Amino acid sequence: xxxxxxxxxxxxxxxxxxxxxxxxxxxxxxxxxxxxxxxxxxxxxxxxxxxxxxxxxxxxxxxxxxxxxxxxxxxxxxxxxxxxxxxxxxxxxxxxxxxxxxxxxxxxxxxxxxxxxxxxxxxxxxxxxxxxxxxxxxxxxxxxxxxxxxxxxxxxxxxxxxxxxxxxxxxxxxxxxxxxxxxxxxxxxxxxxxxxxxxxxxxxxxxxxxxxxxxxxxxxxxxxxxxxxxxxxxxxxxxxxxxxxxxxxxxxxxxxxxxxxxxxxxxxxxxxxxxxxxxxxxxxxxxxxxxxxxxxxxxxxxxxxxxxxxxxxxxxxxxxxxxxxxxxxxxxxxxxxxxxxxxxxxxxxxxxxxxxxxxxxxxxxxxxxxxxxxxxxxxxxxxxxxxxxxxxxxxxxxxx
Numbered sequence: 001x002x003x004x005x006x007x008x009x010x011x012x013x014x015x016x017x018x019x020x021x022x023x024x025x026x027x028x029x030x031x032x033x034x035x036x037x038x039x040x041x042x043x044x045x046x047x048x049x050x051x052x053x054x055x056x057x058x059x060x061x062x063x064x065x066x067x068x069x070x071x072x073x074x075x076x077x078x079x080x081x082x083x084x085x086x087x088x089x090x091x092x093x094x095x096x097x098x099x100x101x102x103x104x105x106x107x108x109x110x111x112x113x114x115x116x117x118x119x120x121x122x123x124x125x126x127x128x129x130x131x132x133x134x135x136x137x138x139x140x141x142x143x144x145x146x147x148x149x150x151x152x153x154x155x156x157x158x159x160x161x162x163x164x165x166x167x168x169x170x171x172x173x174x175x176x177x178x179x180x181x182x183x184x185x186x187x188x189x190x191x192x193x194x195x196x197x198x199x200x201x202x203x204x205x206x207x208x209x210x211x212x213x214x215x216x217x218x219x220x221x222x223x224x225x226x227x228x229x230x231x232x233x234x235x236x237x238x239x240x241x242x243x244x245x246x247x248x249x250x251x252x253x254x255x256x257x258x259x260x261x262x263x264x265x266x267x268x269x270x271x272x273x274x275x276x277x278x279x280x281x282x283x284x285x286x287x288x289x290x291x292x293x294x295x296x297x298x299x300x301x302x303x304x305x306x307x308x309x310x311x312x313x314x315x316x317x318x319x320x321x322x323x324x325x326x327x328x329x330x331x332x333x334x335x336x337x338x339x340x341x342x343x344x345x346x347x348x349x350x351x352x353x354x355x356x357x358x359x360x361x362x363x364x365x366x367x368x369x370x371x372x373x374x375x376x377x378x379x380x381x382x383x384x385x386x387x388x389x390x391x392x393x394x395x396x397x398x399x400x
Contacts, residue, residue, distance in 0.1 A: 026217035036229030043176020203227030258330030
């Protein structure tokens, strides 16, 4: 059974990521903090897998994540080598990116989205220990990444980059643990709404007081991003509807959600190269980056080109998930929407182990076929310039 509400969240997150990278509209990061949502959904999936199979879930997650990355690397790494990338042992990071894999100038921009897979790998590797701690001290485990980020942002602890990323996004991942365990749904409105409001006010105040080079863009403000996103996740997961039966009444919408979930990783990995490649071309014909019509055309072209690549290589996600490869997913009838069971955040996975999805999957990075799982009892108790604005033909490309 699928939790189609979570599928909808994941699909919206992927679309938001693509649109944001084309338009650069900072407001989109506030309206829908897609990256944190994708990490939260991925955390819920990871918790479900750890509950079922224990530490073996790590291998399953990596199996579903890496093949799509390798397909991308087969195309772009040789192209970067032919255009100036020096060959070194660090090239092997394209096989397992626990650190930023090497890239030349254009590759660093076109492949800047690799930071998400790097962070995702670290979170997967840390999850068995984190899940053990979470089941014994859920509240303290949830608070730990946010406390770490505060100490970093106020200058108490000059942490290395990997710990900064844990502070920024691992809190969302752990909220996914709480979602899987049913903790968020069990929170009463008298507690959930004030906590979410306090987080939103605190994050919003920090954002207003510390604007970045792109204004009030969450990607330029780690602490504001973490707090604002936590408030958003508490609401959208803690007050998730029991079902979304309306989705099945629209065949087109239902199929679109399925396709975006089954191909979320492919869409996420391939959209940025097209954003970068199209920028100088559309400027030549006068489709200004400030012109709404020009932006709409850019968005449509990027989705069209990503669609073509998805038809060509998207089936790799099926192979990685040990599903029957499909050209366009969702051709067979989908199971009815699975509502949340009382006292738990529902969403059992359909058959094979659910993948990382994004903005994206994740929500294996960045999407997934299902998320959550039966509510578990909470026991005793980028490349070098991933977050800076890159310039390509006078258009700002945003990292998230």
